[in-house]
Amino acid sequence: MATGKSSSFEVSGTKGVTGKIFWSETYDTRTNTSVVTITNLQFKNSNWYGFTYYLNGSLKINGTTVVTFSSIQGSHSVRPSALNTYTSVNANGDYAGAPWGTVTVNHGADGTGTCPIAIDVTGIQVNDQGGSGWKVTGTTNITLTNIDRTAPTISCSISNITADGFKITANSSANVDLWSYSLDDGITGNDFSTTANTSASTTVTGLTPNTTYAVRVAARKTSNYVYGESSAISVKTLGGAALNSVSTVTADNATVTITLNVTVYEPSYTHTLALTYGGTTHLTITGISGWAKGTANRTITLTAAQRTTLLSTMASIKSFDMNFDLKTFSGSTQIGNTSTQKGTVQTMEANSGPSMGAFSYCDSRTNTVSVTGNDQYLIQGHSYLQVTPAQATARNSASIVSYAATCNGVTASNTTGAAIDLGAISKAGTLEVVVTATDSRGYTVSYTREVTVLAYAKPKxxxxxxxxxxxxxxxxxxxxxxxxxxxxxxxxxxxxxxxxxxxxxxxxxxxxxxxxxxxxxxxxxxxxxxxxxxxxxxxxxxxxxxxxxxxxxxxxxxxxxxxxxxxPQGTPLVALRKKKVGINTPNPEASLHVVGDTILDGAVEVNGALSATSLSGTLPVANISGTLPINKGGTGATTAANAAKAIVNGQAIAPKSISTTGSQYWTDGVYGLHLNNGDIVGINGLYFPDAVDSAGEGINFYRSSTTWDRLYSHSGTLYYAPNIATATHPGTRYTVYHSGGATIPVSKGGTGGTTAADARAGIGVSVTSLYSGSLSSGSTTFNYGNYNFYVIIAKPKSTAGLISVTVPKAAITTTATKYQVADETNYLTFNLSYSGTTVTLAYGGSSYAGVITKVYGIN
Known part of the structure; x- marks a missing residue:
């Protein structure tokens, strides 16, 4: 422990007495604590001296009682020998004297610390003289020694990187006694030295090759046990070569090369390259060596056998993406993980496309060959064209998979190379025949010849x-x-x-x-x-x-x-049969049977029934007697009234417009439209072409056989007149108020205004400011009789937001009633009471400097 501060402070008491407390401190930099002791207690008296006072009370350090005084037992006393002269406290009998207490106090994280020392002591004179009963009480915060809590500055560096480890060297700005490193950015520490020094090093082994580690070093400062930590360093152990990219490989070149962009970490390692596709390894190249350290393009040349293996793998593929898997070895031990990149392996049509010679053709239909005498000529639409392909040859491990022949848009094919039948050729002239062979990779070769098709059509x-x-x-x-x-x-x-x-x-x-x-x-x-x-x-x-x-x-x-x-049978113009004559028919079926149209110049008189399948032209009405029914195109009646009744009655009709005779008034006992107690639906608008303020006009609702409840408009105002007979603008009527700007008086349930201000004035609502300021003590008064509500606005803290309280007049009595406003932390109280015509608002108190700012009266 180091010696810290020592000092004293005074505490004023009653009856002219002042106490003085002496204290001292020791501190520990490693635990960031101090031990505080009261080394002496003195009193002086400005009014009396020469009296012995027995003390009653205690002293506390940081809340811990370090000494208790008992006047009854006479444990401690003080006897001032002169006015205003400090005299130390005496311990009587076996009671302990100063120093008192060894209280440990924790410092803050920054090393600063304070400690409260409290005194609560009363002095008693046995004869109750010399100001007996004086009292000294109070608490003083003392400031302790500021302990060094600075951390050491740590740095580190990496060297000697291998596949499974590296060396860490660390330096500190101050002497440290515990060193540790982490490989996971400070999450897991590993101690490696307890030697106090400003530098240390260690070699880490057993790591995973080709793996990145975030290295930090932490060290504990010897003097205060505060740790410092270096920044993280990213370190990657040596490992397998990293395959960055693969250039396109042309597998059917005469010399096949594979170009890889590879980062090599250790030139002494060897490598194996595997080409995989669909989960199967198709080509493996081992024993690759001699690659220099660093990133560069590396070229591998395939042997003839390797080229054949690769081409066999893609016997049915022109081009595909393979996985190129690069492994690195130290001897027979693989270093790191396999590095994989996708690369395109392709063939070229120029290198791998098939070849084919000329094909032959003929007319395979003997019937047409017997006419032409030569199977090299074809007859349009009837000869059958047959094509026999030449044998095609595939290359570089491919095979021929199909032959196809095309002529005049018709294509036929097979897989064997046998004769191909194209059937009859519908077009004449010199036509091209194309034979195409396709290999397993999809490459094709075609051969074209011309054939002669003779134009032909059947006899005409x-x-x-x-x-x-x-x-x-x-x-x-x-x-x-x-x-x-x-x-x-x-x-x-x-x-x-x-x-x-x-x-x-x-x-x-x-x-x-x-x-x-x-x-x-x-x-x-x-x-x-x-x-x-x-x-x-x-x-x-x-x-x-x-x-x-x-x-x-x-x-x-x-x-x-x-x-x-x-x-047809022979038909005479006129056929004479027994009692029958046929015109254009040999077998008349009536006295006169005419087949064909008939034109008669003159009148035709029919003394029997006249029937016809259809009539055309006009039939004079004068020639018709009786009624023509509706189902024959008539009206079924011979008068307009009956015709209208037959056509319209009971029917749903859709006329464009209906116009009735004018001046048909119900007040006169007539009407223009009678719906017989039916409804009107689908109406769009109801228009009155002139003023509707005369008797019976407007919308009338039945009241009795002679009176109506009437809704009508007069001079721009809408009225409702109940139980009216014939009055034009009846005296008993009510205005229908609306939102068009008219005011509804208060007597009719309205506000008498069309704005908010006018409405408030109309119904007698007003707000009066009764107080404005910052009331933080005392009281204020305002009128009691003129208002129905009071709104008090306050802040529970001077910097808090405003809070309002609305108090009805009836809630205020002659007895002061406490009210409170509060937020989550602070509160303010006030009292309300009235006397006569005056209300008194008295400030009650606040947890933290609250104020009352406004009072309003609402009548």
Whole structure:
């Protein structure tokens, strides 16, 4: 313990007595504490001397009683020998004299400290003379020695970094006696020296390679046991090489290289590189060495076997991202963790694309080849194009997976390279055929050739006449001309008519008869032909026939023109039958049966019923007798009233507007619209085109058979007049007040104003300031009889916010009543009472300098 301060202080008492307390201190810098002792107690008296006073009371240090005086037992006494002269206290008998107490006092974190010393002593003279009963009481805070609590300044450095450790060297600005380090930024300490010095060092081992540590050093100052701490240093142990990036690898180059950007920490280590994809390692390169320390691009050249292995891995892939896993070894021990980066491994079409020779093609349809005489020519729409690819060759471990042929937008394919059928080609001319082979990586090779497709269409009949002679005879006439397509692969025309024939059957039958050929009778001119025969055959004129004409060229059934006609029975213009005449019909069904339109010039008289499927034109009303029903387009009535009743009565109608006869007044016993006790819905607006202040106008609510409750407008004011008969502007009426600016008087339940100020004035509400200031003691008065409420505004603390209290007049009595305002920490009280016509507000007290600032009266 070190010797600290010693001093004394005076405490004034009663009856001219003053006490003086002497104290001393020792302190401990390591525990940041002081021990305080009272070394003496003296008294002086300015009024009496020569009297012996026995003391009663105690002395306290930091709240701890260090000595107790008992006047009854006479434990301690003092006898001043002269006026105003300090005399020390005597301990009587076995009672302890000064010094008193060894009280330990804790200092603050900054080393400062204070300590309260309290005295509470009364002096008693046994004869009750010399001012007996004087009293000295009070507390004084003494200031203790300021203890050094400064921490040492610590710094550290790192050296000798290895894969599993490094050396820490630390320095201090002051002598320290305990050193420790942490590798986790100060969380976990490890003591490494207890030698008092200003520097220390230690070597840390057993760490994880390629791992970053946050190193701090803490040290305890010898003099005060206060710790200082260095800033953190980030240290990474040596470890496996770090793979930073991988350049794209072209696996099908003649010489394959892998370029890696690698940071090497220890050049003596060796490395292994593994290429993985889909969780499988496809290529491993071991024994990589000779990489210098630092960050640089490192190139690895694959052997032919390694190149083949890599290409086999991507036999069906053009390009993909692989994981490049780099491991570092010291001998057979792996250093650190595997460093991994993704890199692209690719092939190039120029290096790995397949090759293929020319393909062959032919028309695979024998029917069309027999016409052209050469399977290298195709007939549009009928020849079948067949393509046979040449065998394609894949490269660099790939394989051919498909062959495809395309012509005129049609594509077919297979996986074997066998012949590919493209079917009939719908377009004529010189067309391109493309054959494409695709390998397992998706690379393709194509070969293109041209094929000739001869234009072709089936035979055509341009004009034809097929009829009965005179349209009624049994004798048939047939005249037509047509053409066929030219099929000329070279200079010789290969196409000609093969069939030109007809057959027929009665329409009522299902089977045709045999064909009759007319090919020999036809006139042929190259690809054009014609036929004419006015006596082709005889068909019964009383029945109709189905007639089939067929034209075929050398494609025979592949391209046949089949025309079907119906030959009607022979129809005379006029048919005379027993009691019947038919016009344009051989079998009349009535006395006169006309098929077709009829025009009559003159009147038609009907002595029987007239029926028609439909009528067009106008039918004169004068020619109609009786009523025309609604379902026939009439009204069902012969008068306007009955017609309106039949059409409208009981119906929901939607007229655009309704206009009634004017001046129809209910007061006159008439009306314009009667809804028969029905509702009006969907109305948008109700308009009165002139003033509605005459008798019966406005909106009238039934009151009795002769009177109404009436709502109407007069000169811009809305009125309600109850139980009115016919008065125009009745005397008994009430104004309907609204928000349009009119005032509602107080007598009608309003405020008599249209602004807040006018409303308050209208209903007699006013606020009067009765006090304004800062009342912190004493009282203030104001009128009692003129107000209904009082509002007192105060602050429970001079710097606090305002708080208001509203007190009804009836709550104030002739007896003072206490009120309080408070916030979370402070309070203020006041009393209210009245006498006669005066209210008294008396300040009560406050926990911390509260004030009353305003008082208002509300009537």
């Amino acid at each position: 009949i341009k004009e034809i006449t097929l009829r009965r002679t005179n349209d009624i005879e049994a004798e048939m006439q047939l005249i037509f001309n047509g053409s066929i397509s030219s099929i000329k692969p070279a200079s010789t025309e290969n196409n000609s008519l093969l069939y030109l024939r007809y057959r027929y059957k009665p329409t009522s039958e299902t089977s045709y008869g045999s064909y009759t050929s007319i090919l020999a009778s036809a006139t042929k001119n190259g690809i054009n032909f014609s036929f004419s025969n006015l006596e082709l055959c005889s068909l019964d004129s009383n029945i109709s026939y189905d007639f089939h004409l067929q034209v075929r060229d050398q494609l025979n059934s592949l391209s046949s023109l089949d025309l079907y006609y119906v030959i």
